[in-house]
Amino acid sequence: MKPTAFEYFAPRTVEEVVAALAGGDTRVLAGGQSLVLEMNYRTVRPARLVDINRVAEFTGLDAGDGVLRVRPLVRHRAFERDISAGPLGRLLSSVVHNIAHPPIRARGTMLGSLAYAHPAAEWPAVATALDAQLDLTGPDGTRTVAAEAFFAGPFDTVRRPEELLSEARLPLLPDRAGVGFVEHRRTHASFAQLAAIAALTVRDGVIDWVRLGLVNAAERPVRAHAAERALLGQPADAGTLTGAARVAGEQDADPREQPHASAGYQRHAVGVLVRRALEAAVRDAGAVGDGR
Amino acid sequence: MRVTLTVNGERRELEVEARRTLADALRENCRLTGTHLACEHGVCGACTVLVDGEAVRSCLMFAVQCDGREVRTVEGLAGADGTPHPLQEAFSAEHALQCGFCTPGFLMLAAGALQEDPSIADDPDRLRELLTSNLCRCTGYESIRRAVTRAAGELAGGAS
Numbered sequence: 390m391k392p393t394a395f396e397y398f399a400p401r402t403v404e405e406v407v408a409a410l411a412g413g414d415t416r417v418l419a420g421g422q423s424l425v426l427e428m429n430y431r432t433v434r435p436a437r438l439v440d441i442n443r444v445a446e447f448t449g450l451d452a453g454d455g456v457l458r459v460r461p462l463v464r465h466r467a468f469e470r471d472i473s474a475g476p477l478g479r480l481l482s483s484v485v486h487n488i489a490h491p492p493i494r495a496r497g498t499m500l501g502s503l504a505y506a507h508p509a510a511e512w513p514a515v516a517t518a519l520d521a522q523l524d525l526t527g528p529d530g531t532r533t534v535a536a537e538a539f540f541a542g543p544f545d546t547v548r549r550p551e552e553l554l555s556e557a558r559l560p561l562l563p564d565r566a567g568v569g570f571v572e573h574r575r576t577h578a579s580f581a582q583l584a585a586i587a588a589l590t591v592r593d594g595v596i597d598w599v600r601l602g603l604v605n606a607a608e609r610p611v612r613a614h615a616a617e618r619a620l621l622g623q624p625a626d627a628g629t630l631t632g633a634a635r636v637a638g639e640q641d642a643d644p645r646e647q648p649h650a651s652a653g654y655q656r657h658a659v660g661v662l663v664r665r666a667l668e669a670a671v672r673d674a675g676a677v678g679d680g681r
Numbered sequence: 682m683r684v685t686l687t688v689n690g691e692r693r694e695l696e697v698e699a700r701r702t703l704a705d706a707l708r709e710n711c712r713l714t715g716t717h718l719a720c721e722h723g724v725c726g727a728c729t730v731l732v733d734g735e736a737v738r739s740c741l742m743f744a745v746q747c748d749g750r751e752v753r754t755v756e757g758l759a760g761a762d763g764t765p766h767p768l769q770e771a772f773s774a775e776h777a778l779q780c781g782f783c784t785p786g787f788l789m790l791a792a793g794a795l796q797e798d799p800s801i802a803d804d805p806d807r808l809r810e811l812l813t814s815n816l817c818r819c820t821g822y823e824s825i826r827r828a829v830t831r832a833a834g835e836l837a838g839g840a841s
Contacts, residue, residue: 397699397745426722440746491813492729492736609772
């Protein structure tokens with residue numbers, strides 16, 4: 390199908406973007422890889438479209454002051470290359486290959502994915518697990534929201550219609566952090582059925598820092614706090630990882646029944662994926678942390 | 682809205698509605714029907730073209746977004762004298778098409794990738810990842826993979 394008619398704006402400054410958003414029934418066009426699809430289906434019929442692709446200050450990805458700053462026009466693709474952000478860069482580039490296909494990644498953006506809040510999307514769970522800070526710019530200026538408070542449910546965030554997600558700041562991970570990402574999908578081209586994100590550090594055999602996130606395991610992206618507590622201060626051995634993984638499935642996940650996956654199955658699968666992600670992170674930490 | 686873009690090296694001024702996708706602008710306004718449309722929601726890749734050298738789904742971009750930009754379609758692959766592009770030669774030699782519907786998309790997907798980094802053909806994992814972007818329902822993937830590898834060799838050999 391073809392989209393319904395809309396008014397098109399292509400502003401060049403943040404101020405003009407915010408002014409255009411104030412008009413109501415307006416959608417932001419960044420990569421458009423989900424929005425245009427929905428417009429083609431006519432499930433979304435905005436009266437106005439604000440194309441932000443000509444706003445020069447929205448480009449750029451830089452690491453400094455302990456954070457990776459991601460602006461609205463940073464495409465998924467940018468993370469395929471080495472972005473020189475240490476373990477965080479390694480994590481993001483292992484995640485990004487799970488997002489759609491190269492031509493989609495050439496257009497789609499990380500911030501667009503966060504704002505769209507698809508339940509099976511990887512970036513929202515990465516942002517939540519790592520405690521990213523998100524800037525929302527609107528008529529009254531810019532407010533900052535922690536990723537964990539940003540996502541309200543499937544396709545739902547606390548962003549107001551007149552606000553733009555103008556920057557995400559992902560904290561850089563400790564230099565000796567190990568990272569792991571494991572995703573399960575029914576076919577190669579499917580959305581994630583479930584995925585687990587792990588980052589941790591090990592000192593003298595004991596886990597002394599950890600971040601754990603779950604994709605598509607609840608109504609919104611999950612930071613697995615209970616499982617993190619089960620890991621902190623414990624030896625990085627098989628017993629700890631398996632026990633914490635079970636906690637993630639039983640306490641942190643809150644899955645909905647699906648036609649091909651009962652809630653019980655999903656809790657079990659979360660446990661398996663979390664264990665594998667943790668094992669990968671411990672191995673990765675060993676590879677980078679030897680002798681420190 | 683008035684849009685000026687360069688298609689296969691030729692400057693075009695189009696008068697389009699904002700809702701007109703790049704794919705429809707190419708097919709309907711420019712009468713370049715080599716770009717095929719199937720799913721119109723970004724899954725099949727039949728409509729893949731190059732925008733400023735990068736392979737994109739032309740069904741998921743509006744023509745107005747391409748104002749001032751350079752678009753290359755399958756019609757722009759062959760030389761001015763009609764000599765097929767090495768990718769086209771290789772697709773023919775390796776029998777990388779049956780019904781041909783997906784072919785323009787695969788050609789542009791591969792053209793964009795080889796233009797950016799010819800070494801992708803030497804890396805089986807990256808090449809496979811690239812080729813999963815598009816669908817071929819005659820299931821000619823293996824011959825498509827061989828064709829892209831062959832074309833990469835030809836291109837590296839100095840042919841154009």
